[in-house]
Amino acid sequence: xxxxxxxxxxxxxxxxxxxxxxxxxxxxxxxxxxxxxxxxxxxxxxxxxxxxxxxxxxxxxxxxxxxxxxxxxxxxxxxxxxxxxxxxxxxxxxxxxxxxxxxxxxxxxxxxxxxxxxxxxxxxxxxxxxxxxxxxxxxxxxxxxxxxxxxxxxxxxxxxxxxxxxxxxxxxxxxxxxxxxxxxxxxxxxxxxxxxxxxxxxxxxxxxxxxxxxxxxxxxxxxxxxxxxxxxxxxxxxxxxxxxx
Numbered sequence: 001x002x003x004x005x006x007x008x009x010x011x012x013x014x015x016x017x018x019x020x021x022x023x024x025x026x027x028x029x030x031x032x033x034x035x036x037x038x039x040x041x042x043x044x045x046x047x048x049x050x051x052x053x054x055x056x057x058x059x060x061x062x063x064x065x066x067x068x069x070x071x072x073x074x075x076x077x078x079x080x081x082x083x084x085x086x087x088x089x090x091x092x093x094x095x096x097x098x099x100x101x102x103x104x105x106x107x108x109x110x111x112x113x114x115x116x117x118x119x120x121x122x123x124x125x126x127x128x129x130x131x132x133x134x135x136x137x138x139x140x141x142x143x144x145x146x147x148x149x150x151x152x153x154x155x156x157x158x159x160x161x162x163x164x165x166x167x168x169x170x171x172x173x174x175x176x177x178x179x180x181x182x183x184x185x186x187x188x189x190x191x192x193x194x195x196x197x198x199x200x201x202x203x204x205x206x207x208x209x210x211x212x213x214x215x216x217x218x219x220x221x222x223x224x225x226x227x228x229x230x231x232x233x234x235x236x237x238x239x240x241x242x243x244x245x
Contacts, residue, residue: 053237165244169240
């Protein structure tokens with residue numbers, strides 16, 4: 001069933017709601033893309049296709065803020081526990097000082113209480129150290145882990161955009177339709193005109209191989225591979241977009 005048949009089944013109110021949701025999504029996407037462009041210092045000049053593509057990816061700042069909020073919440077909980085333990089020890093010491101009497105037989109319960117509180121304090125200090133270490137570790141690996149949430153088919157989508165942009169550039173250069181419609185000619189034009197080194201050439205070759213493996217073999221990329229090939233694809237898209245201008 002094609003999209004036209006599906007759309008024809010929507011009720012007027014469903015179509016209206018869908019249009020509103022589409023506009024909201026579009027506005028949010030543009031805002032994110034504008035923020036990305038500002039970070040690149042290009043927002044005053046343009047919001048590029050690369051900015052739009054990156055805006056679709058999970059927001060690293062949001063994930064980091066959520067992790068920091070969780071870290072702060074745990075820390076405050078443990079600080080309250082720590083304060084309670086300190087007050088308990090202070091109360092026991094004050095009690096002993098006021099009574100000015102101390103014997104193991106009469107105050108055995110207090111001794112056990114003090115030992116228990118000291119163990120709680122040690123557990124608190126150890127927990128704080130582990131919690132901080134875990135937060136620092138997750139913060140430094142956030143960028144890589146973000147790619148866990150990105151589907152491998154993002155590489156296929158980006159390659160499709162690369163092909164479309166390349167064909168568009170070829171047509172602007174008055175290259176015949178027979179060549180611009182040939183996949184092999186498109187790849188040839190791409191590698192001949194948008195690679196400055198052997199590394200660039202190998203990157204495009206690996207990107208295409210990964211795209212084919214995902215599409216035809218159901219291959220699932222690792223997080224490191226996703227990060228690598230999305231960066232290669234986005235750089236290439238940026239070059240093609242500027243060439244098209």
